[in-house]
Amino acid sequence: VLLFSCCFVLFTLDITRSLAVTSYADKQPLIGVSPEDEKYYKGLFSSNSIRCKDGSKKFNKSQFNDDFCDCPDGSDEPGTSACPNAKFYCRNAGHSPRLIYSSRVNDGICDCCDGSDEYDGKTKCLNTCWEAGKVEREKLKKKITTCREGASIRKHEIEQAKVAIEKDEAELTKLENDEKILKALVETLR
Ligand SMILES: *[C@@H]1O[C@H](CO)[C@@H](O)[C@H](O)[C@H]1NC(C)=O
Numbered sequence: 001v002l003l004f005s006c007c008f009v010l011f012t013l014d015i016t017r018s019l020a021v022t023s024y025a026d027k028q029p030l031i032g033v034s035p036e037d038e039k040y041y042k043g044l045f046s047s048n049s050i051r052c053k054d055g056s057k058k059f060n061k062s063q064f065n066d067d068f069c070d071c072p073d074g075s076d077e078p079g080t081s082a083c084p085n086a087k088f089y090c091r092n093a094g095h096s097p098r099l100i101y102s103s104r105v106n107d108g109i110c111d112c113c114d115g116s117d118e119y120d121g122k123t124k125c126l127n128t129c130w131e132a133g134k135v136e137r138e139k140l141k142k143k144i145t146t147c148r149e150g151a152s153i154r155k156h157e158i159e160q161a162k163v164a165i166e167k168d169e170a171e172l173t174k175l176e177n178d179e180k181i182l183k184a185l186v187e188t189l190r
Pocket of ligand 1: 048060062
């Protein structure tokens with residue numbers, strides 16, 4: 001249980017990412033899109049149009065993130081504040097990814113610790129993810145250490161259990177033999 005509960009924590013620290021804020025949108029055509037949704041949006045580049053996630057309408061590449069809301073569920077505008085229901089994904093490398101309401105994109109307030117929600121150049125956001133992620137990283141490190149120790153203890157216990165089982169089996173065999181001898185003796189005495 002110990003092994004499965006905590007050792008599969010993925011410890012991904014991406015510090016190599018560029019922190020440039022002004023050219024963020026140019027560098028990232030799928031701005032605001034979460035990794036799980038990338039496949040869905042890539043359909044825009046391989047076909048003329050795709051359906052909104054709720055299936056209600058269709059939109060094409062030029063309607064994607066064009067600051068005009070076409071889908072009721074906001075799926076055509078993850079990276080702008082045009083749709084009230086849209087969600088913007090912040091990568092927040094060094095800390096935890098986050099989904100914020102797209103209405104907060106370029107609103108002058110830094111919501112994402114990586115500053116990616118303010119990319120129009122009007123507001124400069126410092127990247128505070130590394131600092132903010134510090135406590136969490138320490139926790140994760142401790143967890144990983146505990147897991148390693150737990151795994152090692154477990155392994156040792158299993159080895160000990162194996163030895164104990166072998167011992168028990170030998171003992172049982174001996175007892176069964178003794179029983180046979182005793183039974184024979186009882187018969188003889190009768
Ligand atoms: C996308 O759809 C709009 C509205 O239907 C249309 O005006 C525009 O030309 C289309 N763009 C492309 C690249 O197909």
